[in-house]
Amino acid sequence: MSAPEFFDEGDLVGVLTTQPLGRTLDYKAPEGGCHPGAFVEVPLGPRKVLGVVWGPGQGDFDYARVRSVIRVLDVAPMRAEMQTFLTRAADYTLTPLPAMLRLATRAPGLGDPPSMRKIYRRGMGTPDRATKARTQVLETLREYGDLSFTLKELAEMAGVTSSVIKGLVKQGVVHEEDSPRDLPFPRLDPDLPGKVLTEDQARGAAQLADAVRSGQYGTTLLRGVTGSGKTEVYLEAVAAALRAGRQALVLLPEIALTEQFLSRVQERFGTKPAEWHSGATMTERRRIWRMVGQGQAQLVIGARSALFLPYQNLGLIVVDEEHDTSYKQEDGVLYNARDMAVLRAAICDAQVVLASATPSLESWANAEAGKYRKLELTSRYGAAVMPKMGAIDMRAEGLPSDRWVSATLKKEVDQRLAKGEQAMLFINRRGYAPITLCRACGHQIGCDDCDARMVEHRFLKRLVCHQCGETKPMPTACPACDAEDRLAPVGPGVERLGEEARALWPDARIAVLSSDMYGSARALKAEIAGIADGSADIIIGTQLVAKGHNFPNLTLVGVIDADLGLMGSDLRAAERTFQLMRQVAGRAGRAEAPGAALLQTYQPEHAVIRAILAGDEEAFWAAEARERKQAGVPPYGRMAGIILSGPDVAQVFDAGNLLARQDAPLRQIGAQVFGPAPAPIARVRGRHRVRLLVKADKLVPLQDALARWVAQVKLKGELRLAVDIDPQSF
Ligand code: ADP
Ligand code: ZN
DSSP, X not given: OOOOSOBOTTOEEXXXXXXXXXXXXXXXXXXXXXXXXXXXXEEETTEEEEEEXXXXXXXXXXXXXXXXXXXXXXXXXXXXXXXXXXXXXXXXXXXXXXXXXXXXXXXXXTTSOSSOOEEEEEOSOOOSSOOHHXXXXXXXXXXXXXXXXXXXXXXXXXXXXXXXXXXXXXXXXXXXXXXXXXXXXXXXXXXXXXXXXXXXXXXXXXHHHHHHHTXXXXXXXXXXXTTSSHHHHXXXXXXXXXXXXXXXXXXXXXXXXXXXXXXXXXXXXXXXXXXXXXXXOHHHHHHHHHHHHTTOOOEEEEOGGGGGSXXXXXXXXXXXXXXOGGGBOOSSSOOBHHHHHHHHHHHTTOEEEXXXXXXXXXXXXHHHTTSSEEXXXXXXXXXXXXXXXXXXXXXXXXXXXXXXXXXXXXXXXXXXXXXXXXXXXXXXXXXXXXXXXXXXXXXXXXXXXXXXXXXXXXXXXXXXXXXXXXXXXXXXXXXXXXXXXXXXXESOOHHHXXXXXXXXXXXXXXXXEOGGGSSSHHHHHHHHHHHHTTOOSEEEEOGGGGSSOOOTXXXXXXXXXXXXXXXXXXXXXXXXXXHHHHHHHTTTTOSSSOOEEEEEESOTTSHXXXXXXXXXXXHHHHHHHHHHHHHTOTTSEEEEEEEEEESOHHHHHHHHHHHHHOOHHHHTTTOEEEEEEEEEEEEETTEEEEEEEEEEETTSOHHHHHHHHHTTOOOOTTOEEEEEESOSOO
C-alpha cells in the first residue's frame, strides 16, 4: 500500500512527537487536511506538543474518541527521505525515534504562530507633533542605532503602547518590515573564476565534479597533507552541485568554522553561505532552517547538527577533518556525524567527500576495501613543503621537574624569532597544572562529583573538573589536612607553559590559546585571526590550534609532550597521537618559508613516534590495521558499549551483572560480552556509570540482537541505560 499524498479533514493520521512514548499516536487531520510529513501541534494530555505527521493512523482506538490535530505549522512538511533518514539513524544507533526527531526539530520557534512577524526600526520621516511618548520611541531607536525590534520589544523598551508606534509608522518615522529571518540568502555563483588549480588539484576536482553530476550516491576519501589544497578541490565539488541545482553541506569541526574559512567560500562564490553553528542566534537559526527547507539556502557550512536540517535537494556532503573526534556526539543521542553523513547521502542520492590529512582508520579501511573511492593530493601547494620532523630525546636533556622547554627546543625557537618568524609550542592540556598536590599530606584535590582530578586554572582563578565541568575557588588550605599554603601545582598545562615561555623569552609577544580563556568562540576566532596576521611571535596552544588554522608565518612547531597521548589503555591511542602530531606539525611552513616540527619525547623508539618522524602513513596504518584485525576490534569487528548509570553504585553494578548473564540474544549471533566495568568516565554529576562492551563479527546484524538483549533490563527508579554503537574508546 503506497502512502497517501494528502490527508483530508477527519482522516486518521499517525503523529510522531518528540515525547518519549514509543512510536506514533493517532489523531484526526484538522480542518483543511494536511500533507504527510506536516509539522503539527497536537494535544497530549493537558499539553500541546510538536509533532510530525508520520503516516496513516493505526486505527486501534474508537474513532469517536480520537482527538484532532490542533493546527498545521507554516513550514514545509518533512520530506519522506528525511523520515527514512531519521528512522534508519535511530535503528543504527538504537536511539528511540522521538529522540532522533528532536534533532530535526531543534530549530527554535517551530512552534511559533505561523503569522509573519514584523520588525521595526528608525525610518526617514519626522513626527508631525512631538509628544512625550513619541520622543521616547525616537530616543530608544537612536540609542540602538540600526537594530530592529518586534513591536512588543520596542513598546516595552520605550515604555509606550504599541498604538504609539503604529502611529509613527503611518508618518514614516518608524519603518515596518517583514522579519529578516525569512530574508533570502544571496545567490552563490559557481561560475566565478576560482583559483587556478594545479594539475593534481584539477584532476581531483574534475573527478569529484563528475561524481556529483552522476546524481548517484558515492563516497570519496580525499586525502592530502595540510596545505595541499583539499579545500580548493572540494569547493569545486560544491560548485558542481550548485550548477546541478542541488544543495551542498560542508561539515566542519566547530572550532574550524572561522571567518577565514567563510571568506574563502565568499571569494570562490561571491557571497557568504548559510552558517549553522552553536553561536548562531535563534532568529538566524530559524531563518536558515526555513531557507534550507525551501531549497533557497544553497550551501550550508556547519557543525554536525547541520546534518538534520530539512534539505530539499541535497547533492553533496563534505566532511572536512573527517577523523576529528568531535564528530562523535557524546551526549544525548550518541551518533557519529561522519557515519550519519554517509547514511544521509545514500538515502538522497548524494555524494560524500571525506577530507583529511590523517583519515580515521575506519575510513582508510573502507577505502582499501573499495567501498570508498580514493583521491589523493600528494604535494603541498606552491613552494610549501612538509615540515622536517625531528625528535628531542628528553632523557638526554636533564630538565628540572618544573620546566618543560628543553635547551634544544629553546635554541630552535630563538633562531626563528631572530628571523622574524613565528613559533608554536603545543601541549594538549588546558589549565595551569593537571594536579594540585598537598605537600604536607600528599592529598590530590579531586572533584566532589566524579572521579577526576580538579585542574587548576590560574586564568580563571579556579579549580575546574575537565570531566563534568564542576568548578570551585582555589583553596588556600588543603581540604584533607587543613595545612595552609602547602598546595602545589604538579605537571604542566598550557597556562604554566605560557609562564615558562614568558621567562625564557621576555621580549617576545606570546599568545596563549586555550578555549576556556576566551569569553566566546567569536573572541577566540578574532584572536586567531590576529595571530595569523602576525600579532604574536610565539603561539602556545592546546588541541584547538591544531585544527584547520592557517598561520602563514609559522615555521616551527615544538610539541612539548609527544608521549602524552600514548599513555593509558585506549586502543585508539596510537591513531589519535599519530593524527594529532601530524596535524600539529602541518601547521608549520604553509607558505614560502620551510617548516620544522620537533617532538619532545622520552621514548623516541616507540613505534608510533617512529612512524610520525618518518612521515610514513601507509606503514603506520598497515601496522595499526594488523593489530586491530588481530584483536577483532573496529574497523575489523563491531563493538557497542552499554552504559548503565544511577546514583547507587551497587544497584548499577547489579543491573550490569544481571545483563551480562542474560546474554542469550548475543550468543545466538556469536557476540561476546565484557564487563561490567567502570565506564571510561566512571562518575558524572553524582551518577555512577558502568559499561558493558559487546564485540561481534563485522558481518552479523548486531543491532537487532542488542535491542533484544538490553530490553531485558528493568529500568527501575533512577537507573538509566544508553547504547553507544561504535564507541570512541575501547
Ligand atoms: P588543505 O585544505 O589541504 O589544508 P587548502 O585548500 O587550505 O589546503 O590550501 C592551503 C593554502 O594554499 C590556502 O591558503 C590556499 O588558498 C592555497 N592554495 C591551494 N591551492 C591553491 C591554488 N591552486 N591557487 C592558489 N592558492 C592555492
Ligand atoms: Zn567532576
